[in-house]
Amino acid sequence: MNSEPVLQLENLVKRYDREVLNIERLTLHRGKIYGIIGPSGSGKSTLLRIVNLLVKPDQGVIRYFGRSYNGAGDTLFLRRQMTLVFQKTLLFKTTVFENVAYGLKARGFKKREIRDRVYVLLDKVGLRGMAHRQAGTLSGGEAQRVALARAIAFEPKLLLLDEPTANLDPANVELMEKLILDRKMTADMTIAMVTHNIFQARRVADEVIFLYNGRVAEMGNVEQVFTAPQNPQTREFIEGRMIY
Ligand SMILES: Nc1ncnc2c1ncn2[C@@H]1O[C@H](COP(=O)(O)OP(=O)(O)OP(=O)(O)O)[C@@H](O)[C@H]1O
Ligand SMILES: [Mg+2]
Numbered sequence: 001m002n003s004e005p006v007l008q009l010e011n012l013v014k015r016y017d018r019e020v021l022n023i024e025r026l027t028l029h030r031g032k033i034y035g036i037i038g039p040s041g042s043g044k045s046t047l048l049r050i051v052n053l054l055v056k057p058d059q060g061v062i063r064y065f066g067r068s069y070n071g072a073g074d075t076l077f078l079r080r081q082m083t084l085v086f087q088k089t090l091l092f093k094t095t096v097f098e099n100v101a102y103g104l105k106a107r108g109f110k111k112r113e114i115r116d117r118v119y120v121l122l123d124k125v126g127l128r129g130m131a132h133r134q135a136g137t138l139s140g141g142e143a144q145r146v147a148l149a150r151a152i153a154f155e156p157k158l159l160l161l162d163e164p165t166a167n168l169d170p171a172n173v174e175l176m177e178k179l180i181l182d183r184k185m186t187a188d189m190t191i192a193m194v195t196h197n198i199f200q201a202r203r204v205a206d207e208v209i210f211l212y213n214g215r216v217a218e219m220g221n222v223e224q225v226f227t228a229p230q231n232p233q234t235r236e237f238i239e240g241r242m243i244y
Pocket of ligand 2: 044045046
């Protein structure tokens with residue numbers, strides 16, 4: 001039995017100079033980790049940007065938590081339910097501590113509680129000792145861990161990750177994957193993670209979505225998609241035979 005839907009897309013279309021996304025139907029269920037894979041240009045980032053309300057679709061229906069969103073009105077409530085972490089982190093030009101505290105302040109926590117929670121999060125990402133460093137002085141891997149801690153501090157219902165480990169060394173990739181998989185930390189979050197790395201999708205995801213030319217070419221349980229893909233393109237892609 002699937003848990004309740006967090007996100008439902010219907011006939012979602014986005015065109016730039018050509019159609020780049022066309023999703024007939026896609027549902028993300030609560031508490032699952034989705035790995036979104038597909039060749040470069042297949043629409044993975046566009047999909048996350050639309051879901052995160054950064055980009056408007058040309059057509060289609062989006063339902064968040066069972067309620068349809070028509071593209072108008074107050075989005076503050078929705079924006080508080082989801083966070084997008086990019087490949088290239090944009091941290092605020094302040095300390096590590098303040099970066100992580102930001103989400104907690106936004107959620108109205110008292111000063112003392114903010115401090116306690118920030119240190120718990122920094123412990124988790126292995127950066128307690130860097131709380132008072134300026135974010136701009138961090139290495140790429142450290143910055144990305146701060147970005148994840150900041151995102152998780154919001155306790156979003158939907159955590160969107162766009163290639164969060166693309167520029168990291170293997171040790172930092174492993175750390176990030178551990179954090180994502182630490183379901184005590186990400187309790188109750190539905191996670192949609194775009195990754196170029198099919199091995200990472202296999203390690204992290206419960207369900208895999210394969211985008212091809214802006215369409216969902218395949219979706220299913222991670223083992224099923226990797227061991228018995230239904231779509232020939234999926235097979236080519238996961239076997240590394242797809243040229244793009
Ligand atoms: N603002 C834009 N204006 C015009 N075309 C765009 C814009 N944003 C994206 N595109 C095009 O839409 C298509 C999908 O882009 P998108 O960034 O979603 O792909 P992607 O799957 O994330 O690729 P990658 O794996 O390289 O990050 C691409 O052909 C891209 O050039
Ligand atoms: Mg992308």
